[in-house]
Amino acid sequence: xxxxxxxxxxxxxxxxxxxxxxxxxxxxxxxxxxxxxxxxxxxxxxxxxxxxxxxxxxxxxxxxxxxxxxxxxxxxxxxxxxxxxxxxxxxxxxxxxxxxxxxxxxxxxxxxxxxxxxxxxxxxxxxxxxxxxxxxxxxxxxxxxxxxxxxxxxxxxxxxxxxxxxxxxxxxxxxxxxxxxxxxxxxxxxxxxxxxxxxxxxxxxxxxxxxxxxxxxxxxxxxxxxxxxxxxxxxxxxxxxxxxxxxxxxxxxxxxxxxxxxxxxxxxxxxxxxxxxxxxxxxxxxxxxxxxxxxxxxxxxxxxxxxxxxxxxxxxxxxxxxxxxxxxxxxxxxxxxxxxxxxxxxxxxxxxxxxxxxxxxxxxxxxxxxxxxxxxxxxxxxxxxxxxxxxxxxxxxxxxxxxxxxxxxxxxxxxxxxxxxxxxxxxxxxxxxxxxxxxxxxxxxxxxxxxx
Amino acid sequence: xxxxxxxxxxxxxxxxxxxxxxxxxxxxxxxxxxxxxxxxxxxxxxxxxxxxxxxxxxxxxxxxxxxxxxxxxxxxxxxxxxxxxxxxxxxxxxxxxxxxxxxxxxxxxxxxxxxxxxxxxxxxxxxxxxxxxxxxxxxxxxxxxxxxxxxxxxxxxx
Numbered sequence: 001x002x003x004x005x006x007x008x009x010x011x012x013x014x015x016x017x018x019x020x021x022x023x024x025x026x027x028x029x030x031x032x033x034x035x036x037x038x039x040x041x042x043x044x045x046x047x048x049x050x051x052x053x054x055x056x057x058x059x060x061x062x063x064x065x066x067x068x069x070x071x072x073x074x075x076x077x078x079x080x081x082x083x084x085x086x087x088x089x090x091x092x093x094x095x096x097x098x099x100x101x102x103x104x105x106x107x108x109x110x111x112x113x114x115x116x117x118x119x120x121x122x123x124x125x126x127x128x129x130x131x132x133x134x135x136x137x138x139x140x141x142x143x144x145x146x147x148x149x150x151x152x153x154x155x156x157x158x159x160x161x162x163x164x165x166x167x168x169x170x171x172x173x174x175x176x177x178x179x180x181x182x183x184x185x186x187x188x189x190x191x192x193x194x195x196x197x198x199x200x201x202x203x204x205x206x207x208x209x210x211x212x213x214x215x216x217x218x219x220x221x222x223x224x225x226x227x228x229x230x231x232x233x234x235x236x237x238x239x240x241x242x243x244x245x246x247x248x249x250x251x252x253x254x255x256x257x258x259x260x261x262x263x264x265x266x267x268x269x270x271x272x273x274x275x276x277x278x279x280x281x282x283x284x285x286x287x288x289x290x291x292x293x294x295x296x297x298x299x300x301x302x303x304x305x306x307x308x309x310x311x312x313x314x315x316x317x318x319x320x321x322x323x324x325x326x327x328x329x330x331x332x333x334x335x336x337x338x339x340x341x342x343x344x345x346x347x348x349x350x351x352x353x354x355x356x357x358x359x360x361x362x363x364x365x366x367x368x369x370x371x372x373x374x375x376x377x378x379x380x381x382x383x384x385x386x387x388x389x390x391x392x393x394x395x396x397x398x399x400x401x402x403x404x405x406x407x408x409x410x411x412x413x414x415x416x417x418x419x420x421x422x423x424x425x426x427x428x429x430x431x432x433x434x435x436x437x438x439x440x441x442x443x444x445x446x447x448x449x450x451x452x
Numbered sequence: 453x454x455x456x457x458x459x460x461x462x463x464x465x466x467x468x469x470x471x472x473x474x475x476x477x478x479x480x481x482x483x484x485x486x487x488x489x490x491x492x493x494x495x496x497x498x499x500x501x502x503x504x505x506x507x508x509x510x511x512x513x514x515x516x517x518x519x520x521x522x523x524x525x526x527x528x529x530x531x532x533x534x535x536x537x538x539x540x541x542x543x544x545x546x547x548x549x550x551x552x553x554x555x556x557x558x559x560x561x562x563x564x565x566x567x568x569x570x571x572x573x574x575x576x577x578x579x580x581x582x583x584x585x586x587x588x589x590x591x592x593x594x595x596x597x598x599x600x601x602x603x604x605x606x607x608x609x610x
Contacts, residue, residue, distance in 0.1 A: 236546075237546055238546050238547070239537075239546055239567070239570060239571060239574070240571070240574050240578070241532075241537050241538035241539065241545075241570040241571065241573065241574040242537040242538075242545060242546045242547045242548075243532075244503070244529070244532045244533060245526070245528070245529045245532070245578065246524075246525065246526055246529035247503040247504050247505075247529065247533060248503065248504025248519075250502075250504075251502055251503040251504060251533070259547060262547075287526070287529065289504065289519075289520055289524065291504075292504070
């Protein structure tokens with residue numbers, strides 16, 4: 001035991017609720033602490049740790065949207081994943097940017113956790129619990145997490161790392177998620193409709209191809225924009241002193257468009273400008289007035305997403321070919337009516353002409369993306385925190401309201417010292433916090449904050 | 453480098469930050485109260501409106517007010533809008549880079565140090581809100597004045 005004073009400041013026991021990618025990355029960072037009294041419990045309801053939504057796909061065509069060089073689990077060792085691939089002969093040292101299959105990334109996280117588990121077996125600092133968490137309750141000395149098997153786990157504090165929602169958002173009607181139980185066998189020539197034209201739609205297209213599906217895929221989103229491809233480049237160098245902060249959205253967008261134009265005139269690719277801004281994205285978001293945040297989410301985010309969250313070049317080539325051959329038909333518009341019968345009769349209104357088109361489709365897939373109203377979450381831990389007023393949605397309802405230190409904020413505005421959150425749940429505060437390069441930095445910072 | 457434009461803009465915003473919430477100020481009053489040429493101030497307030505720091509109303513009852521509480525507007529954010537990237541000398545900027553005619557930027561140690569200085573400028577100015585600047589106590593100003601006045605006071609006593 002350390003001295004009484006240090007003990008009251010540094011929590012020794014931490015429960016991580018959610019053993020997907022963010023949970024494993026957080027555990028790895030916490031366990032870097034030399035503190036022999038540290039206890040980390042990682043709780044995951046799926047049979048495998050480190051997979052979550054993003055990395056549970058077995059399809060080799062489902063590759064990472066980030067080059068292997070950017071996917072290390074450790075903030076202070078950016079080459080960790082790339083080295084792991086090389087050491088196992090899974091990548092070639094001189095092949096250039098490598099977009100690894102996501103299943104390989106799941107294996108990387110699994111091996112990383114296996115190593116941690118082996119290393120900590122003697123110390124007892126890491127405990128893996130395969131069980132569903134039901135709720136978190138603050139107690140006099142810490143927190144208690146109730147599990148579905150009727151038992152509970154206690155600790156000084158708990159960190160939510162529950163990631164993305166598993167169920168489609170409300171109002172998606174008859175749309176189902178790909179790969180769920182409702183996604184039964186389809187006639188190979190059946191026409192299907194996909195809600196969304198972004199990265200999730202591309203995943204759905206690749207899955208359908210894999211299953212031998214040949215029918216038309218109609219992809220509908222408000223703007224009908226498809227993601228752009230990656231290209232090897234060099235992000236431009238910017239300092240925070242160069243970037244207008246705290247302005248209204250139109251001013252910022254004007255500045256950014258001018259910056260892209262100037263750089264393009266100098267022969268620099270727009271991707272290098274978009275990527276050059278990345279280190280400042282959280283700062284830009286946090287300094288915007290709430291009106292700018294709301295406008296961005298409503299009007300600008302779709303445009304931003306296709307430029308910022310790009311496709312591996314080989315995947316982009318397949319999508320482009322599918323669009324040219326008519327296999328994928330992107331539609332800018334919205335679904336105004338769905339009638340269920342033998343088939344679904346779907347009415348789509350065009351964004352540009354307002355004309356109504358009636359389509360017969362065999363299935364509707366929900367690929368509207370990972371963002372949804374948090375107050376309708378299917379996650380019982382998050383829902384119960386909100387219902388008891390221990391947590392509240394952020395003003396834009398992208399996630400839970402958290403402080404800059406990742407502490408959840410209750411319905412009365414009080415900041416919790418015992419319940420924290422990382423990853424996509426903290427989107428309202430950190431905005432770009434869906435990808436490993438951002439999550440690992442958040443986890444490193446949180447570990448330092450909690451354990452010193 | 454803070455230009456006259458930046459300084460006038462900050463003074464105008466401090467003027468607005470003193471008003472009760474929702475009350476508008478005439479451009480003429482802000483100009484007269486702060487010794488700012490009115491035409492210049494018109495242009496400055498126009499830019500601040502485009503960036504979303506002030507609201508304006510046209511007509512007889514028109515004028516300017518802060519678009520957000522003074523606590524939420526950071527000094528550094530205003531300076532970037534009026535003067536461009538924070539930079540102690542024109543070559544120490546990534547986006548509005550202006551080459552010095554008399555030196556080589558790759559080997560110029562002055563520029564390298566000034567790139568560091570701009571980070572420090574951003575750290576100070578982005579932490580301070582308009583409200584904090586407004587409330588810099590007259591006590592502090594009085595101390596500064598006393599120091600200036602010291603030799604005079606000493607003379608009188610002598």
